Amino acid sequence: MGKDPRKNRKPVRRRAWDPSDADTLTRESRARREDRGAVRLPPLAKEFFSDTPANALVIGPYGALAFVLWNGAEHLCRVDDALMDGKSSVLAPGDDVQVEADSGGPVVRAVRHRRTKLSRPAIGRSREQVLAANIDCVVVVASAAKPQFNPGLVDRYLVAAQAGGARPILCINKMDLVSAEPREVEPYREFDLAIFETSCQNRAGLDALSDALAGKLSVLTGHSGVGKSSIINALEPSLSIDTQDISESTKKGRHTTTSSRLYELPNGARIIDTPGIKQLGLWGISPEELDYYFHELAERAEKCRFRDCTHVHEPHCAVKDAVEVSEISLARYESYLRIRKALVEETTPKY
Ligand SMILES: Nc1nc2c(ncn2[C@@H]2O[C@H](COP(=O)(O)OP(=O)(O)OP(=O)(O)O)[C@@H](O)[C@H]2O)c(=O)[nH]1
Numbered sequence: 001m002g003k004d005p006r007k008n009r010k011p012v013r014r015r016a017w018d019p020s021d022a023d024t025l026t027r028e029s030r031a032r033r034e035d036r037g038a039v040r041l042p043p044l045a046k047e048f049f050s051d052t053p054a055n056a057l058v059i060g061p062y063g064a065l066a067f068v069l070w071n072g073a074e075h076l077c078r079v080d081d082a083l084m085d086g087k088s089s090v091l092a093p094g095d096d097v098q099v100e101a102d103s104g105g106p107v108v109r110a111v112r113h114r115r116t117k118l119s120r121p122a123i124g125r126s127r128e129q130v131l132a133a134n135i136d137c138v139v140v141v142a143s144a145a146k147p148q149f150n151p152g153l154v155d156r157y158l159v160a161a162q163a164g165g166a167r168p169i170l171c172i173n174k175m176d177l178v179s180a181e182p183r184e185v186e187p188y189r190e191f192d193l194a195i196f197e198t199s200c201q202n203r204a205g206l207d208a209l210s211d212a213l214a215g216k217l218s219v220l221t222g223h224s225g226v227g228k229s230s231i232i233n234a235l236e237p238s239l240s241i242d243t244q245d246i247s248e249s250t251k252k253g254r255h256t257t258t259s260s261r262l263y264e265l266p267n268g269a270r271i272i273d274t275p276g277i278k279q280l281g282l283w284g285i286s287p288e289e290l291d292y293y294f295h296e297l298a299e300r301a302e303k304c305r306f307r308d309c310t311h312v313h314e315p316h317c318a319v320k321d322a323v324e325v326s327e328i329s330l331a332r333y334e335s336y337l338r339i340r341k342a343l344v345e346e347t348t349p350k351y
């Protein structure tokens, strides 16, 4: 038997957790897993974060050390044992930290709670890897060609950005290589998402992007070879960040950037460059809340017959109806289904 239809009184679905909770599991998924009784969860992560006033900004962690911006200059600091998690520190580019002068040089003593973050599961999957902290915007960089536009990865980044509390922006770079926007970009114009089309070759769109990032802390993310480092160079040529042609044989990027790093630009923009990745795992997101991050699905979901409709198999599903009449893009819906399936598989305990 299905549940009572509650068509008219259904509240808008809201995220049941706050980004700062996601250092381990979401409250929701923790409660759900604990309900099952049989699954024993590790205790909540050690509390590394505090409200200690910050006097420095992390540019890039470096094992047990970290590059930080302190007193107007870059310093390589030791990191206090209290902030070490195994062989590396918990620090991420963008973290606000307290640095103290010590006889052996400056030491990072404390790190403030993060306002926002971009995370993914670390290798091994049972813990979180924070790619960037305290970011206002996540700029999802894709290229119009070389390498080809990849909607699946873009969708995952859009979800991760919102889940971490940041504003997603889509940047389609290498527009000089095509005569028109790739057709796959069209569905992203159907909802509230800022889209910039740029070229580091002829500088098209770069002023608009620069204005959007001025005074903010942002992270550039996306596939290898799409031009993340080139964009930062184009915005500030004196930085001379290493970039490299994509491979002729594989048509893929060569993973030129190998660690994340924060750059300060004259317009007050602070931008974190990250290494390109092939696939983005999602951290701290339950399958039940996934539709919340697909704007056009979330809008329709209010009209589904069942309050907990997954939009996969239920009858009277307003999302599926909208896909049927092309009001929701089939590509975006299929992407939702793929990500949902992966999240369900990840959260199903394996005995
Ligand atoms: N035609 C064209 N080529 C570009 C543009 N932007 C970057 N490229 C080229 O694309 C290649 C890859 O650029 P990178 O900036 O190294 O790419 P990335 O995204 O930082 O790559 P990873 O560091 O490996 O993640 C380089 O050869 C750049 O010159 C552009 O707007 N148009």
Ligand SMILES: [Mg+2]
Residues within 6 Å of the ligand: 228, 229, 230, 242, 243, 256, 257, 273, 274, 275, 276
């Ligand atoms: Mg790079």
Ligand SMILES: [Zn+2]
Residues within 6 Å of the ligand: 301, 304, 305, 309, 310, 311, 312, 314, 316, 317, 318, 319, 320
């Ligand atoms: Zn539905």
